[in-house]
Amino acid sequence: MDSVNEPAEGLVVGVDSGGSGLRVALAEAAGGTVLDTLTSREPVRTGPGGISAAHFLEQVLPAVRALRERAATGAAEAATGRPVLAVAVGAAGMATLGDELRAELPGAFAEAWGVRRLVLAADAVTAYAGALGQRPGAVVAGGTGMIALGTDLASWRRADGWGHLLGDCGSGAWIGRAGLEAAMRAHDGRRGGSAGLLARAEKLFGPAAGLPGALYPRTDRPAVLASFAPEVGACAAAGDPVAADVLARAAAHIADAAEAVCPAGPGALVALTGGLFRMGDPLLVPLRAALAERIPHARTVAPAGDPLAGAVGLASALATGTLRLPDDPSLLALFDGGAA
Amino acid sequence: MDSVNEPAEGLVVGVDSGGSGLRVALAEAAGGTVLDTLTSREPVRTGPGGISAAHFLEQVLPAVRALRERAATGAAEAATGRPVLAVAVGAAGMATLGDELRAELPGAFAEAWGVRRLVLAADAVTAYAGALGQRPGAVVAGGTGMIALGTDLASWRRADGWGHLLGDCGSGAWIGRAGLEAAMRAHDGRRGGSAGLLARAEKLFGPAAGLPGALYPRTDRPAVLASFAPEVGACAAAGDPVAADVLARAAAHIADAAEAVCPAGPGALVALTGGLFRMGDPLLVPLRAALAERIPHARTVAPAGDPLAGAVGLASALATGTLRLPDDPSLLALFDGGAA
Structure with a gap:
């Protein structure tokens, strides 16, 4: 597919997974404009291996399929679809309970959509990216905790x-x-x-x-x-x-x-x-x-956006080769296999 | 039994029940000199009705029987025994979980030993009585909590x-x-x-x-x-x-x-x-x-004794009509049915 090499025509997926459920956004790779979002109120289960990759994919794969169908302008495009160039997932517990996600998501997304560029981030990182984008600074996320x-921009x-x-x-x-x-x-x-x-x-x-x-x-x-x-x-x-x-x-x-x-x-x-x-x-x-x-x-400064916006921003930066936030084994794991 | 009306010849029982088990002391009613003690490492269970009276009695009744037998000077005395004139129980959780103990212990002790004088106290009260006796003041009990x-001497x-x-x-x-x-x-x-x-x-x-x-x-x-x-x-x-x-x-x-x-x-x-x-x-x-x-x-001042000594002191004061520490529905419940 030629369009894979033309990021401006591609799409990105952002996911925000937390204690109250999961949100998925489909956005333009260039600029990160969100086209549509879907929300699931079922939090991803945690099993003996940490956050369950199977339960995560059970929710995210159909959600992205539905979002892509809704975003398609015609029957022909819906069948083939504009390519997904990058995915960013922010999840609560990613640092300590993310081993299964880090092991299984890159292969699963490559198989499902041919996407090779993936960021798996702690929810604090997507909160950061949502609030400040890719600028240096500090973000305090406060709730019950x-x-x-x-x-x-060199380390976290x-x-x-x-x-x-x-x-x-x-x-x-x-x-x-x-x-x-x-x-x-x-x-x-x-x-x-x-x-x-x-x-x-x-x-x-x-x-x-x-x-x-x-x-x-x-x-x-x-x-x-x-x-x-x-x-x-x-x-x-x-x-x-x-x-x-x-x-x-x-x-x-x-x-x-x-x-x-x-x-x-x-x-x-x-x-x-x-x-x-x-x-x-x-x-x-x-x-x-x-x-x-x-x-x-x-x-x-006032936060520019929420953690889902942060995930979309990370995916967009990854798709367009402009990711500046530093990678880190537990906070921001980067899988960049290049174009499919 | 004539001796019931002669407190100097009678005995008292003190019990200290807590998270690490239960201790029972047999002492002289007059003066409160401890004759012997027994320790159980099995904490009294807490059930739907609070601290289990049945589990408490399962441990205390045989312990007191054994202590009385050991304290007896001859076979004839062992058979009849010197009378138990009063019992004092200090238990962790008595204030909030002591309803079953307050309902069942007076009857159970009357039946077992003919004793009608009973104090059921919070462990903080027996700690107080052990540390300061019946003098006015304040006791701080510190551990994990x-x-x-x-x-x-008017109220707690x-x-x-x-x-x-x-x-x-x-x-x-x-x-x-x-x-x-x-x-x-x-x-x-x-x-x-x-x-x-x-x-x-x-x-x-x-x-x-x-x-x-x-x-x-x-x-x-x-x-x-x-x-x-x-x-x-x-x-x-x-x-x-x-x-x-x-x-x-x-x-x-x-x-x-x-x-x-x-x-x-x-x-x-x-x-x-x-x-x-x-x-x-x-x-x-x-x-x-x-x-x-x-x-x-x-x-x-340095504490004079521990909570078991406090329970013995309360029982001795009750037996000899010298109890000065104030009664209180949840902290120090007094059952004084007089001599059997």
Whole structure:
């Protein structure tokens, strides 16, 4: 097929796979304009070999077929299709649970679409690419957890993302946990308590003495803790100094992570992505101050796009030979077999 | 039996039931001198109705029979035995999981030994009675968890003991968790890290990046975290400022709990009990300073005895009509049916 050697006429596929499901986008190789997307609410299973390649392909191959059919302008084109020149997959757990994907996806995509150019990336990398594209800087992804990823385009640096007991400092689970601790302090009459947080905790979870019984038997404890973070934000917004202090400490932790990964040179960009930052001013005001103190040389910008947009951007860069983000065995694995 | 009305000739039973098993003591009612003890390494099971009364009795009834036989001076006495005048049981989880014990033990003990005087206490209460006897003050029990209990002999006050996510501030799990967070900070290059703690964490648990995989799948996460607390102590003793700061913060939290429960009047005593305080000076030096600042009117004393001694003391006080510690529906339930 001649068109394979003319990237401008080819397509790329981006995939974002996470705990709440999987999204697939079909885009123009040149420029990365998204033509269409499909969403599956079924998260890819994790088996003994890590993230299941079979379950991943069961969802992605038919989705791409459907997207290509919908994108085709006529019956003849639908039969042959414009070629897929590159694929980029961002997946939660890719660094530690991605062995099966790295072993099986290159062959499977080559067989299905003749595509030889593939990027398998950690979800933090697609979040980075979505937020900042291929520019040097740092991206903090915050939700129930918290991880910071930075690059000077020569290598990646990662900070935190170690989970609710070892880190995720400043995350939704961290803020919620600290808020509930302050509620229990008020219940006990210990210093550092907040009657406002206690009232909100009892409204959400019932009497304070029953909180341990409501939390510890759950298997989704980090999510339960994080569900209290918006209450901490609202309580701080209402003037509660203990809640405001929790958010000031969270902001300092988040800035610590950004500082650890942000390249030193001038022109570095910082972006904050994820649901955590929808809390708004009670967190963002102290966070802006902490970032200005920790990394005054960096400029904070709004994220340009989401992780799916990041995957599409990576695939487009790979297809057009313009990939600048550095490869890394666990964060950004590059398979470039050239044109089919 | 005439001897029932002569307490000086009677016996009492004390029981200490916890996560590592159960201990039973037979003692003189008057004075509480312990004659003999038996230990079972089988923790009492917890079922749908809370702590299992049947499993508890399966262990305690034969143990008391054996202790009475061993204490008897002759064959005739062994057959009838000196009467058991009172029983005191201290059990971990009594406050929240003790309904079945409170419902079934009074009848079971009356039937087995004709005893009508019974105390069912939270393990924190027997720890209190063991450490301070029946004097007003505050006792901090620290191990994997941390709880403070205080009384002015009119009522009880409790602080913390809410578990590793909601509190237990300053406990072994708290110190270990903070130490591991500082290790991961060093691994990431974030502020607040300690290379010394990182080296100790990797020696104990393997490479830092594998720590989440080593911790989160465990069901005994608080114990795993607490297993790192002695390393934090040793690291602080070796001059590491980050480890020393972790212990200074732990000390402040422990003093917060003691302050919240300690009676205000002069003459209040404070005792620290449990394995946490075997860490010695790295924790005790800042803790003494924090206690002196928070509750200058209270005098810190060494605990007189352990929770089993506390149970024996409660039983002896009950048998001799000298119980001064206040009753409380969940902390110290009193069943006083008089002499059989």
